[in-house]
Amino acid sequence: MFALVVNDQLHLRANAENEKEFKKAGLTPYVYKKRGFPVVTKHYAIPDAWWQDTNLIIEQAKRSLAAAQVDKETKNTAGPERIKDLPNLRLANERMLKKAGISTVDQLLEAGSINAYKALQDTHTGPVSIDMLWALEGAISGRHWSVIPQERRSELLAKLS
Known part of the structure; x- marks a missing residue:
């Protein structure tokens, strides 16, 4: 404007x-x-x-x-400056990730969705929904979590096990 x-x-x-x-x-x-x-x-x-x-x-x-x-x-x-500005992620997710030691977009990109998800599991008191893994993957790849292909989801689940 x-x-x-x-x-x-x-x-x-x-x-x-x-x-x-x-x-x-x-x-x-x-x-x-x-x-x-x-x-x-x-x-x-x-x-x-x-x-x-x-x-x-x-x-x-x-x-x-x-x-x-x-x-x-x-x-x-320019990419998003804060984690909450990435697709699929909100302020609550940003806070959870910060508690897990991931406080910047660059740190999240470097960690990858699997390591970030595992870090959340390690620091979060309750169970972390698998939907969070899809949200992290979507945030990193720049797309909505619902369009992550089933093949990629299976690959992520295999790496998680």
Whole structure:
């Protein structure tokens, strides 16, 4: 999203190049509340004076669009930062894995689904469902657990025994 209109005020997305320029010009970022806490966005309210020069607005909007596209591409190529952001896994799973000594996505990828599942079994007080193995495998392979082929499931079960 490269632009935002709130209360009849146009806000343009800042990037590394123009954020300093926006701040120097006295532009203020859009701030909203989420669960009672302020969230500062990268969108800056344009001053009324800019409406006198629509070419300036168009030029800044083009820069904002280009910046948003670069940010989106960067976000799409970068993998998830947290375990809970992987397919099939939630915050509770992330906490369980952390208790088992696996606290990063890289550690999970390095351990693999079998070793991660065994670590969960070793540290979890109750039984760990076999569905967790499928969830871990799906998280590592980047797909939903339900589409893991039966052949791969059999292979995992054989390694587990």
